[in-house]
Amino acid sequence: MPNHESPEGVKRQTIETMSETLFLLQEMARRLAHETHGQHYDSVRELNESLHHSRLQLYVIESSLPVIWPNPGRLQADRRKFNAYLPTS
Numbered sequence: 001m002p003n004h005e006s007p008e009g010v011k012r013q014t015i016e017t018m019s020e021t022l023f024l025l026q027e028m029a030r031r032l033a034h035e036t037h038g039q040h041y042d043s044v045r046e047l048n049e050s051l052h053h054s055r056l057q058l059y060v061i062e063s064s065l066p067v068i069w070p071n072p073g074r075l076q077a078d079r080r081k082f083n084a085y086l087p088t089s
Contacts, residue, residue, distance in 0.1 A: 008065055008066055012065060015065075022055045026048060
């Protein structure tokens with residue numbers, strides 16, 4: 001059983017919480033983009049791209065940590081799900 005209280009466990013927990021929060025923010029920004037027509041759409045799209053890059057950076061950080069979670073395939077599954085939301089432009 002992984003030790004979530006170890007320094008690596010705490011780092012992973014923090015990264016996971018940040019990733020989940022960024023994902024929720026992206027969902028909100030996507031909804032806002034769909035509701036926004038006109039002058040604010042470009043700003044919302046820019047915000048969503050920034051959130052996307054932030055989550056990708058978290059994946060880079062997470063992948064540099066030793067694997068301690070019982071499901072190491074989660075990162076790959078999250079990347080596939082996340083890539084489905086990449087901007088097309």
